[in-house]
Amino acid sequence: DAGVIQSPRHEVTEMGQEVTLRCKPISGHDYLFWYRQTMMRGLELLIYFNNNVPIDDSGMPEDRFSAKMPNASFSTLKIQPSEPRDSAVYFCASSQRLGQKTYTGELFFGEGSRLTVL
Amino acid sequence: KNQVEQSPQSLIILEGKNCTLQCNYTVSPFSNLRWYKQDTGRGPVSLTIMTFSENTKSNGRYTATLDADTKQSSLHITASQLSDSASYICVVSFNQAGTALIFGKGTTLSVSS
Numbered sequence: 001d002a003g004v005i006q007s008p009r010h011e012v013t014e015m016g017q018e019v020t021l022r023c024k025p026i027s028g029h030d031y032l033f034w035y036r037q038t039m040m041r042g043l044e045l046l047i048y049f050n051n052n053v054p055i056d057d058s059g060m061p062e063d064r065f066s067a068k069m070p071n072a073s074f075s076t077l078k079i080q081p082s083e084p085r086d087s088a089v090y091f092c093a094s095s096q097r098l099g100q101k102t103y104t105g106e107l108f109f110g111e112g113s114r115l116t117v118l
Numbered sequence: 119k120n121q122v123e124q125s126p127q128s129l130i131i132l133e134g135k136n137c138t139l140q141c142n143y144t145v146s147p148f149s150n151l152r153w154y155k156q157d158t159g160r161g162p163v164s165l166t167i168m169t170f171s172e173n174t175k176s177n178g179r180y181t182a183t184l185d186a187d188t189k190q191s192s193l194h195i196t197a198s199q200l201s202d203s204a205s206y207i208c209v210v211s212f213n214q215a216g217t218a219l220i221f222g223k224g225t226t227l228s229v230s231s
Contacts, residue, residue, distance in 0.1 A: 004161075031217065043162075043207070043221040055217070091161055098215045105150065105216050109161030 004110035006092050012116045018080040021113045023092030024073055030097035033107070034067055034077050037089045046090075049075065082117045089114050120145045122222035124208050130228045135198055139225045141191040141208030150216075152209040153182050153193050156224070162207055165193070198229045 005024040013019055025032045033048040047057040052069045060067070064083070069075040079086055093109045122143045131137050143151070150169045154162035166175045166182040168191070175182050179196045195202055205224040212218035 031215070033217075042223045045219065048217055050217075093161075095216055105167050105211075105214065106164045107152075107216055107219075109163070111159075111161050 004092055004094050004108050006090075006110035006113050008113055009111065010114045010116075012118065013082055014118050015083055016081040017117075018078065019082045019086075019115060019117075021077040021090050021092075021115070023075045023077070023110060025075070025092070025094030026108055027073065028096070029094035029108070031095045032069060032075050033093040033095075034075070035091040035093060035109075037091060037112070043091070046077070079115075082115075084117045087115055087117050120210075120212075120220050122208055122210050122220050124206075124222040124225050126225060127223070128226040128228070130230060131198055133198060133200055133229050133231045137195050137198060137227065139193045139195075139206050139208075139227070141193070141222060143189050143191070143208070143210045143220070145189075145210040145212065145220050147212060148186065148189075149211045149213050151182075151184055151191050152211065152219075153180070153191075154207040154209060156205045156207060158204070165206075195227075198227075200229050200231060203227060203229045 007022045034046040035043050037043045046059045047067045049069045067077045089112045091109050091112045093107050095107050125140045150167050152167045153165040155165050156162040165177050165180050168175050168184045170186050181194045184191045205226050207224040208222040210220045
């Protein structure tokens, strides 16, 4: 498997523009997570899905942030409108369902999308 | 308050030397503790996952220890290599599914030749 795939790897945009980050989880994984990483705060959970259903979005900072998972192989994180304080690295991660025969509990991260909002 | 504290914040060692990174946590309830390695510009990669009953777990030159009584963990790196230069993140999970994680800020390790 190619692992968790994220795009774009880098995004530079101007304040007020819409930003869409994309993620393809590992095939067969039931959980998908969106994280944000900054120097000041480290890794923070924004939202996670189980079987394409959003379970906990309490980490989403504002209504400007939204996430969708229309099917088991694709998710998006959208910021509209973007602000300079949204500049960070956004990671997508996926994991197996507890109870699966091959379950290890391991969380697999993508390579991240580095967002810079000017 | 649920917290994961790591020390030192950064560390510089010579290639071939050993080092130990520390992690103290105040997370409750506790399910498991994870160590991740994050290379610059890359996503974190899992090194070890330890449950309450596990005291030691190894992954090649990486050995993690866990003392659930004192709520401390350490990551020992043996015979360091230049490729060990990275950030090492300690993560504590509330549940087995890994959907409730508390992340440390990480220790940045630089291995020089």
